[in-house]
Amino acid sequence: MSKNNKPHIAVIAGGDSSEFVVSVKSGANVLKAVDTEKFTPWLVQMQGLNWEVFQNEQKIADIDKSDFSFTINNDKIKFDFAYITIHGTPGEDGILQAYFELLKVPYSTCSVHSSSLTFNKWFCNNYLRSHGIKMAVSKKFKKGEAVDAEAIVEDLGLPIFVKPNAGGSSFGITKVKETGAVIAAIEKAWEESDEALVEQFIDGHEFTCGAVRLKEEKVVFPVTEVIPQNEFFDFEAKYTPGAAQEITPARLPEPLFKKCQELTSKIYDLCECSGIVRIDFILQGEEFYFLEVNTTPGMTATSFIPQQISAMGSTLKSIITQIIEEKLG
Numbered sequence: 397m398s399k400n401n402k403p404h405i406a407v408i409a410g411g412d413s414s415e416f417v418v419s420v421k422s423g424a425n426v427l428k429a430v431d432t433e434k435f436t437p438w439l440v441q442m443q444g445l446n447w448e449v450f451q452n453e454q455k456i457a458d459i460d461k462s463d464f465s466f467t468i469n470n471d472k473i474k475f476d477f478a479y480i481t482i483h484g485t486p487g488e489d490g491i492l493q494a495y496f497e498l499l500k501v502p503y504s505t506c507s508v509h510s511s512s513l514t515f516n517k518w519f520c521n522n523y524l525r526s527h528g529i530k531m532a533v534s535k536k537f538k539k540g541e542a543v544d545a546e547a548i549v550e551d552l553g554l555p556i557f558v559k560p561n562a563g564g565s566s567f568g569i570t571k572v573k574e575t576g577a578v579i580a581a582i583e584k585a586w587e588e589s590d591e592a593l594v595e596q597f598i599d600g601h602e603f604t605c606g607a608v609r610l611k612e613e614k615v616v617f618p619v620t621e622v623i624p625q626n627e628f629f630d631f632e633a634k635y636t637p638g639a640a641q642e643i644t645p646a647r648l649p650e651p652l653f654k655k656c657q658e659l660t661s662k663i664y665d666l667c668e669c670s671g672i673v674r675i676d677f678i679l680q681g682e683e684f685y686f687l688e689v690n691t692t693p694g695m696t697a698t699s700f701i702p703q704q705i706s707a708m709g710s711t712l713k714s715i716i717t718q719i720i721e722e723k724l725g
Contacts, residue, residue, distance in 0.1 A: 403476035403724060405435045406464070408492070410442040413484025414567040414588065422481040422695035424679040425702070429712040430479070435720065438475075442482065464499055472670065477720055481695055488517040488692045489562065501502045502723040505671045506691045514667050517593055518561050524686060526668055529659075531686040534595040536561060539586045544670045545578035552596045558582055560589030571597075591611040600680035603646055605660040606701045608672045610718045614664065617704035621646035642700065652682065659684055671719060674701055 407430065408425025410416055430437035439450045440459060447459035447464045457466040467472040467664075478496055480503055486492045487505075490512035496503045505511060514520050518536045525531060533552060537543055548556070559569040559582035568588035570581035578594075585592035603623070606617040623641040638662060646653060660675045667689055674693035677684040693701050695712070702712050 402434060402436045403474055403720075405430055405437045405477050405479060405720060406475040407437055407481060407529055408440045408442060408480045408487065409481050410485050411482035411484050414446060415483035416443065418694060418696065419481055419487075421616075422483070422699070424711075425697050425699075426479055426481050426695050426716065429716050429719075431713055431717045434717065435477075438473075438620045442486075445499055464496070464501055473502060477501070479693055479716070479720070479722055480505045483692055483694065485515075485522050485562070485689075488690075502725075504719055504723065506667070506669045506673065510668045510670070514669075515562055517559070517688060518591065520667070520689060521655045521686075524666060525665065529663065529666075529686050530683055532557075532596040532598050534593050537582055537592045537594065539590045539592075543579055543582055545575050549575045552594065555597045557595045558585050558598060559593050559595065560585045561591035561593050562589040598678045598680050598685045600678040600685070602676065602687075603648070603656055603679055603684070604631050604674055604676045604700050605656050606672060606674040606704050607660050607664045607669075608715060608719065609664070609670055610715075611722055614661060615708075615715075616661050616664075617701070618645035618707045619648065619653055619656045619701050620644040620704060621648070623673070642703065642705045644700070648679075652679070656684055659686075665690065672701055 407423050407427045409419045411419050427437050427439050441448050441450055447461060448455045449457040451461065455519065457468050459466050463474060465472055478501055480487045481494060482488060486509060490508040493503060493505060493508045493511050497508060507513065513523065521531055521534060535548065555571055555573045556571055557569065568585045570584055572581045573579055582592045583596065602622040603619050604622060605619045608615050621643040625640060640666060663675050663686065664673055669691065672693060674690040676687040678687060693699065695701060705712055705715055
């Protein structure tokens with residue numbers, strides 16, 4: 397065992413989706429925020445079966461997957477905690493969570509069940525709809541299934557949004573304005589996921605709100621208002637400086653601001669979330685329509701969650717410390 401008696405924290409980034417690059421940036425920012433007075437953080441990068449430990453951007457070891465450890469200078473280091481910053485599979489869909497459950501390694505995110513539910517937009521939408529949460533009407537198409545574009549448009553109208561059922565960071569999403577473009581948009585979504593969702597367009601403004609449960613207290617962060625320069629908040633708008641205006645706290649009347657926070661809190665509980673979660677909405681009139689739950693939200697320096705934590709007068713370091721300490725017991 398390592399001679400260092402501070403708990404060893406794996407900050408895990410990478411993954412097997414198009415969001416690899418974003419995840420690596422999130423991981424770097426979380427690594428910086430881990431309190432080194434209390435913990436010894438290590439960056440672990442995963443892609444496929446390559447699980448590697450990095451230090452100063454250099455690979456120093458491979459992970460032993462049998463017990464989630466690595467060896468350096470004949471010193472075997474077993475991780476005490478996993479902070480997951482993988483967006484998409486296997487960090488957001490329950491797969492990595494199940495691995496850590498088997499090994500009895502505490503981790504930062506929602507449970508296996510909660511992660512897999514929220515990652516599958518179709519299951520999550522139908523579950524939340526049964527609890528009265530408002531959202532766009534949608535249809536689901538399996539890869540290769542015959543698609544009748546005219547029937548879709550007749551049911552949902554135009555424009556419509558086409559998106560992968562499992563995925564994030566707005567990869568594979570298209571805003572479709574004409575019947576002739578429906579099939580191509582569905583095929584684009586199938587490149588990211590085996591299933592595509594076709595959703596009714598809700599004309600409104602986008603807002604997003606984070607939350608975390610710390611010990612017995614749930615902390616709901618300030619709401620962020622999102623004003624994309626593009627047609628909608630796509631990948632470019634999310635990660636290109638200046639491609640979207642993000643205002644935290646959102647310029648909303650107090651009752652609507654509170655309504656968004658209360659809805660975030662309610663969905664967090666309904667999905668039995670834990671760790672830091674971000675929930676996205678479209679506001680039309682006085683109603684917030686649910687878009688999706690992000691259980692490993694972006695944690696880059698410019699991402700919403702760090703903005704919201706800072707607007708609240710707290711720090712990422714403080715929140716991460718509390719999450720780790722609580723899970724380590």
